Amino acid sequence: MTLKHASFIARTVFVKNNDVEAACRVLNRILGREDILDQFRRTRYFEKPFQFRRRINFEKCKSIYNEDMDRKIQFVLRKNRTDPFPGSS
């Protein structure tokens, strides 16, 4: 048995306490996060080169923006101050 993508090992979630919906949600979230569902939807129809270019450019811009915004948030939330809550005591 090749373990790389063995069926019923890969992309499998166990159902706990007969709660099928929760298991489905976990599975769907993972598939969505890993870009599997998006790739599936994208490959239903041919993506023309101009669409591909635009999508890639958009994703690039988005990731740059997200990275910057994360840094900004981390900067605002930094906590290594001598008085962690100035003016409150």
Place this chain on the structure above:
Amino acid sequence: MTAANQLYSVFRNLVISNSNPTNVRTLFTATTRFREVVDRKEMLKTVPKLDEGTQGEQSVDIDYSMNKHELFPTIDTPNKLFNGVPFKDIPVFNIRVSKNNTILSLTDAKGTPKLIRSCGIEGFKNTRKGTNIAAQATAITIGSKAFEQGYKTVRVRVRGLGPGRMAAIKGLQMTGLQIISITDSTRVSWTPPRPRKQRKL
């Protein structure tokens, strides 16, 4: 001329018989304005998105309560016992979901088909096949049949996206079958052959 008169009298009768005892023709001023499509793209935006059975895809919440070690299979999973049967020998419910149909089939662990049922066989035709209600009804039918034949615990394998994705699994559960695992086997490739051209909307 007579035909026009007849048509007019029929129309009047209709109007009167419907809900107008005062003999006054109702004027509909607003309907035409609402019916008119200003922009096709804007209209398409307002159309509700098709349910693809992927609830929870966009959610970002983290559920700490779930024990991650018990939720996902490990290398020992195939030999783990469920009601005295190892995981690898438990029959499989294959659910093939597409936009327009849902097909459920029960196979044993080797892959030999035992039962098969689709929304089309169930009696739903044309567009009604591709609804969650049809999928649930089909799942209940085949699930109860399987339950009668002595299948108590099953694994579920789902392929494809469509309205029947969640509904079919829910329907199976409603029949009393114990679903121990859900597997996604949607065929996804990052280097596919060229797909068909896009639909014109």
